[in-house]
Amino acid sequence: VYPASIQSNIAINTVVDIVFGTEAFDQGNNFASNTFTAPVTGKYQLNVSLDLDAVDVDAGFYQIKITTSNQTYNKTFDPNFAADPQQWVFGLSVLADMDASDTALIQIYQSGGSAQADVAVASNFSGFLAC
Numbered sequence: 001v002y003p004a005s006i007q008s009n010i011a012i013n014t015v016v017d018i019v020f021g022t023e024a025f026d027q028g029n030n031f032a033s034n035t036f037t038a039p040v041t042g043k044y045q046l047n048v049s050l051d052l053d054a055v056d057v058d059a060g061f062y063q064i065k066i067t068t069s070n071q072t073y074n075k076t077f078d079p080n081f082a083a084d085p086q087q088w089v090f091g092l093s094v095l096a097d098m099d100a101s102d103t104a105l106i107q108i109y110q111s112g113g114s115a116q117a118d119v120a121v122a123s124n125f126s127g128f129l130a131c
Contacts, residue, residue, distance in 0.1 A: 001020040001022060001023050001024065001026075001031055001124065001125050001126070002020060002022050002024065002121060002122070002123060002124040002125070003018070003019060003020055003021055003022070003119060003120070003121045003123055004019075004020075004021025004022045004121070005021065005121065006053070006118050006119065006120055006121060007019050007118060007119035008118045009115045009116055009117070009118065010108060010110060010115060010117050010118070010119065011110075011115055012059070012110045012111070012112060012113060012114070012115050013110070013111060013112065014109070015065070015107050015108075015109050016107060016108050016109070016110075017034055017105060017106070017107055018034065018048075018050070018105075018106040018107060018108060018119055018123065018125070019034055019119075020034050020106070020125055024124075034105055034106075035103045035104070035105045036103065036104045036105070036125075036127050037101060037102070037103050038098040038099065038100055038101065038102045038103070038104075038129075039100065039129075040100050040129065041098070041099045041100050042098065042129050042130070042131060043095050043096070043097055043098075043129075043130045043131045044095070044096050044098050044104070044127050044128065044129055044130060045093070045094075045095055045096075045127065045128055045130045046066050046068075046073075046093065046094050046095075046096050046104055046125075046126075046127040047091065047092075047093045047124075047125070047126045047127070048064060048066060048091055048092050048093075048106045048123075048124070048125045048126075049089060049090075049091040049123060049124050050064055050089065050090060050091065050106075050108065050119060050123045051087065051088075051089045051119070051120040051121075051122040051123045052087065052088045052089070052090075052117050052118065052119060052120070053086060053087055053117070053118040053120050054084060054086070054116045054117055054118055055079050055081075055084060055085050055087075055088045055117050056079065056084060056110070056113035056114050056116050056117055057079050057080070057081045057082075057083060057084050057085075057113075058112065058113040058114060059079055059110050059111060059112055059113030059114075059117075060078070060111035060112040060113070061076050061077065061078045061079075061110075061111050062076070062077055062079065062090075062108065062109070062110050062111075062117070063075065063076045063077075063108065063109040063110075063111075064090060064091075064092050064106070064107075064108055065092075065106065065107040065108065065109065066092055066094055066096070066104060066105075066106060067104065067105050067106075067107055068096050068098060068102060068103065068104045069098065069099070069102035069103050069104075070096070070097060070098065070099075070102060071096065071097075073092060073094045073096070074092075075090065075091075075092040077090055084116075087120070089122075095130060104127060106125050
């Protein structure tokens with residue numbers, strides 16, 4: 001799945017759900033309302049790539065999250081640049097233990113700075129039953 005439009009000026013100092021409005025494909029109809037729901041118990045490969053525009057160098061850090069019913073997986077980066085980069089892409093992949101009906105969604109957190117970063121439509125989220 002990927003965003004149908006830019007998610008502009010993400011809020012600071014709060015966890016923000018990433019809005020995915022377009023499905024490339026959904027074989028089991030397991031994705032709705034920005035959330036993947038596991039159809040059966042197993043290990044799921046979950047992958048996200050966030051394409052951020054207008055990253056704020058004054059932010060303390062950015063954190064991408066894959067939040068499942070059982071656990072939250074994080075990846076953090078510090079935008080310690082000389083100037084605001086126009087674009088920054090970072091991703092996270094996990095093998096998550098999920099029970100039937102457990103859910104997974106993608107979130108972002110920006111610590112401090114200005115609410116200027118945008119989630120671009122080039123971002124994407126995917127998941128599948130690995131074993």
